Amino acid sequence: MSVLDEILAGVAEDLKERMASTTLDELKAQAAKQDPALDPAPAFRADGVSVIAEVKRSSPSKGELATIKDPASLAADYAAGGAAAISVLTEKRRFGGTLADLRAVRATVGIPVLRKDFMTTSYQLWEARAAGADMALLIVAALDQSALESLIERAVSIGLTPLVEVHDEEEVARAVDAGALLIGVNARNLKTLEVERETFQRLAPKIPDHVVKIAESGVRGPHDVIEYAKSGANVVLVGETLVKDNNPRSSVADLVAAGAHPALQHRW
Numbered sequence: 001m002s003v004l005d006e007i008l009a010g011v012a013e014d015l016k017e018r019m020a021s022t023t024l025d026e027l028k029a030q031a032a033k034q035d036p037a038l039d040p041a042p043a044f045r046a047d048g049v050s051v052i053a054e055v056k057r058s059s060p061s062k063g064e065l066a067t068i069k070d071p072a073s074l075a076a077d078y079a080a081g082g083a084a085a086i087s088v089l090t091e092k093r094r095f096g097g098t099l100a101d102l103r104a105v106r107a108t109v110g111i112p113v114l115r116k117d118f119m120t121t122s123y124q125l126w127e128a129r130a131a132g133a134d135m136a137l138l139i140v141a142a143l144d145q146s147a148l149e150s151l152i153e154r155a156v157s158i159g160l161t162p163l164v165e166v167h168d169e170e171e172v173a174r175a176v177d178a179g180a181l182l183i184g185v186n187a188r189n190l191k192t193l194e195v196e197r198e199t200f201q202r203l204a205p206k207i208p209d210h211v212v213k214i215a216e217s218g219v220r221g222p223h224d225v226i227e228y229a230k231s232g233a234n235v236v237l238v239g240e241t242l243v244k245d246n247n248p249r250s251s252v253a254d255l256v257a258a259g260a261h262p263a264l265q266h267r268w
Contacts, residue, residue, distance in 0.1 A: 213234050
């Protein structure tokens with residue numbers, strides 16, 4: 001069983017518990033009370049490279065990364081540093097996250113918020129919207145093609161912007177065929193859990209120009225932002241580097257400044 005399979009099995013068990021305690025109709029009622037979802041596209045399609053900063057306590061590859069007692073405060077620092085959006089891990093077994101983290105971040109920041117989890121059902125999309133998310137991660141490797149297409153359509157129909165994650169050429173083709181407008185290339189190999197930064201460079205040319213290209217994993221500092229930009233990235237998603245930093249606001253500002261380098265302007 002692969003790491004992804006193990007994570008998905010745990011997610012399915014936890015999902016059953018939540019579905020038993022909160023009905024879909026209750027989620028829809030909660031979602032209806034939320035403000036309209038924010039559109040990340042203007043920031044993501046602006047000149048330069050935008051930064052998605054992530055609230056992430058742990059990971060399967062590194063274990064515990066940081067003790068985040070106040071995810072809302074961390075997200076506020078990210079926003080103050082110039083992040084275009086906030087990603088919040090809500091998977092609890094391997095990443096130590098919860099939907100409560102997402103709700104706390106949503107109540108604090110005025111920029112788009114991404115629910116980052118292992119989403120295989122429309123129930124989870126409604127959970128995301130009910131908690132105030134504006135975006136939802138869909139991982140191609142976790143879904144067959146019909147499910148991927150269905151979840152992209154459902155996400156859009158309830159106001160969420162889907163960020164579709166890929167790891168190889170076949171998954172890029174599937175994401176494009178499914179109509180993805182935001183494609184994230186995760187440089188972390190799902191089998192070895194090692195980061196292979198050349199993955200983005202290899203896959204970016206296969207993503208159509210009208211699609212926002214997001215580089216996930218492997219950003220250690222401003223230099224990596226520039227390198228990803230040279231390979232075609234419009235956005236970088238940064239987690240581990242920021243949560244382990246003692247001054248996340250300043251670190252985000254440094255990444256944003258690198259992404260605003262004059263040489264990276266007018267790339268659309």
